[in-house]
Amino acid sequence: MIIDWGSFLSVALASLVSTCVVVGLYALATRLMAAAGRAPQVDPVEFTDAITVVTPAEAAAAAKRARKAEKKNPLTPAQKRTALVGAYACFTLCCFAVLYGIYLIVPYFHQ
Incomplete structure (x- = not known):
């Protein structure tokens, strides 16, 4: 059995980068929600x-x-609104990244 280490490394790097992007987008969105005055409170x-x-x-x-x-909160209402729009944009990008990952994994979608 021969292992293609270049392909293995490229898959490992792609998964590491995509994980960092998704987690970073989610963290940024949560921070922007807090800045907009809508901190998640349970x-x-x-x-x-x-x-x-x-x-x-x-x-x-x-x-x-x-x-x-x-x-x-020192932000003006316009800045709060901008932070909220940015948070929703980050959540949307995070969602699309996860859906694209599912699309790549499930072979049913490639037929």
Whole structure:
């Protein structure tokens, strides 16, 4: 069995670069969402047979801190809107990159 190391290296490099691009786009989109004042915040969930992760007092304190930080945001409304559009663009590019990767992997799409 002969291994084509050049092809192996090119596939390894392509997967490494594409992974970095997808993760970088997602991180940038999340950062832009936070800059636009729409930071992702998950409400606490109570489970019937599990430990509550966040108490209601902690959730209220976190919401108060988020409102206070939003008031301190130095961006103008136009800059916030631009950051939000950029975030959606990054999420869209990330989605297309993942869909293209699935297209390349699944042979059914190549027939």
